[in-house]
Amino acid sequence: MKRRRFFKVSGVAGGGLVLGIGCMQCAEPEVRRKVLEMPETWHEINSYLKIGNNGVVTIYSPNPEIGQNVKTSMPMIVAEELDVDWENVLVEQAGLNTEWFSRQVAGGSQSIRKEWLSLREGGAKARQMLINAAAQQWNIDASSCSTDNGYVIGPDGQKLGYGELADAAAALEIPESVELKSNDSFTKIGKSHQNVDGLKIATGKPLFGIDTQREGMVYASVLRPPAFGKSLESYDDKRAREVNGVIDIIKFGNKIAVIAQSNWQAMKAKKLLEAKWSSLSLESTADHDQILTKLLDESTNESFRKDGDVNQAFADADEVVSRVYESPFLPHNCLEPMNFYASVTDEKVELHGPIQTPAWCRSRVSKILDRPEEEIEVTMTRMGGGFGRRLYGDFSDEAAEISSLAKRPIQLLFTREDDMTAGTYRPAIKYKIEASIKDGSITGYRLSEASINSNMYGLIPNFFPAGAIPNLEVRGHKYDSNITTGAWRAPYTNFLAYAEQSFFDELADQLSKDPVDLRMELYEAAIPVAEEDDNIEYEPKRMQGVLQLAVEKSGYGNKPSNVHQGVSVYYSHNTHVAEIADVVVENGTPRVVKVTCAVDCGILVNPIAAKNQVEGGIIDGIGHAMYGELSFDNGKPSADNFNRYRLIRNMEAPEIDVHFVDSKVDPTGLGEPSLPPAGGAVANALYRATGKRIYKQPFVKELEVLG
């Protein structure tokens, strides 16, 4: 099934050889255990940092930490420009402060990309203030001074530590503009730095929202409708109130909150509530299935992108290939279930917990409680996963409402069952992809999306293959459902990439081309178009670059005959990624044994953590493509805990070999981009191994069906 490859890359990523950064850097850091002595006084220099009189620096990490490593990598960028010994740096999670920080959001893999310059300026300005303070003291020109790892150095070798200068520096004006370091003089960026919370995590310190413990706090568990489309009619709480420790039971909206002295008592009492629910409109997966199939064929005037004339191309074609791909709803299943602390008093509202969007949380609570935003304080904890679920503050809304009604500080905790059944799911989606072939090349392409509640957004319709095929149309339809849906790690592309990359694999076969060659040719064709068309966001040369690197590193085309390789390349969240999966068949069962991955995310900030993100994204992508499925029967989710919902486990994770393109351009994010291509790489490798195409997630079910 392997074909010889003919295609030669002409001008990859600037015309040269693509260098992979190996993981030499990933092995180097030592266990960090130095216990820092606390200073007597702290001096606030700017919104990113304060310096103690003994030279210890606290850097505030502005963005919420959901496991994407921003709490380590963002302060690293500040420390780089500040020129301070990382061993002398403490990191603190900043609370919500819209005056200090412009974008305190964990979402869209944008933290590093969007804050890259402001983090660097924050560090550089602080450094300049320290230099200015020293120059004043020495009565010399600031431009004659430099810094060295926590010290300002004068022209005659004078030396003052940042700690000695902090007081004076804090009183100075923050400079308007500063010069930033040149990229080739970085000493921290590009070197591996271990997680600043690593020791705390490994020793079980209370870091997470669920660990919150405050004076006078009690616990809340909420009974919500058992199915989407049901509404609370009446309830009897007599038995629930008999449970030890129950303080109060309060109805709010369509829900009932049980407030108790402990989590267990609240959960136990909740089970004894007897509620009657009325049914409004109950939806089922079987109905969605039919509705979405019908929507796929609906023509529409509104396209997300239209190039040339697809209908004409299809009419003129030698052949039109058409395939439909299907995916189910997915819950996020953050391992730390949703929870939040709220204390609502007449004076103020305190909200504390795991949230990806603290500013949005505050504005919503302000409306719900009718309190001005100034009275509301939001602080963020480390999060036991986000994946998009914690963008939506339904849990912080609930906590605020319950605290306000109960007139007590409360910690709201979702049980796993609550978490899985009251989700904001990745919507079920179907794609129909059609392509016309004429004289051995692809002349037209149409992607139709049918989705629950919303369609692909932003520039996704302008991702590959836009620009690579002259006649192209992307269109979408949606069905409004009462099942709540939302962003799920790499929204839309988490499934679209698999559909598209499987489709191109099939087209390659149809055209008797190697799957790598076909992609390389299409990127080549897109190069001039992308130069003209600003909407096209991916860079065809960087696509070629990652694919070439993955081909080299994976031994593509040179594997023993029992190893079957599947190729997938995808651009999302500003990062280009290629993945090649290796499948072997053992005792008749195909198994993914290895994934080779090449990533172009610009400058690599923290290699050891970057690699972790890439590995995690691939494992997540494979896990959900293979096993993930949630369906609905009369509004009721098919699973409510991990006994009925399969997540990928240790022994199912393949070996992963990650390489980064050595790049000098500004960095982009890594929280999401390695996930989308994973499903396609696996599906294509499974096809090479079994001769069977998979058109539907989860793959395990299809493999069973396919036999």
Added chain:
Amino acid sequence: MASYTISINNQKKTVEVDPDTPLLWVLRDELNLKGTKYGCGIGQCGACTVLVDGNASRSCSIQVKDAIDLNITTIEGLSEDGTHPLQNAWIEHDVPQCGYCQAGQIMSAAALLKKNANPTDQDIQEAMHGNICRCGTYLRIRAAIKTAAKNA
């Protein structure tokens, strides 16, 4: 409510709770040992793993009334100062992403190394099967266990 005395990290602790209270919630809410995590409550995710007489056990699935004669070790009691070979290896390999599952992972690994000082890849994967990592840090977990076994 009743009074129970249990042995946690070599200390006797007495709590006043209902007999059916899971050990997990006794640890977290009564004893303020927050390192042991809640993930599913039904023995499926491993986030709540503790050592019971040296074996990896899911504390969400042990009622306090059944815990009185047991020797329980939590992540807080795994080492005095956070230098258990597994804790060192976890930091060295930079295993955590969100970090939520990791205490449970480390406790499962600790039980494995107690019984099997030199586990094979397969031993490790089997022993860690009950611990979900939603962030997908499985490869580093495997590598860290190997390093810890070497350094133990």
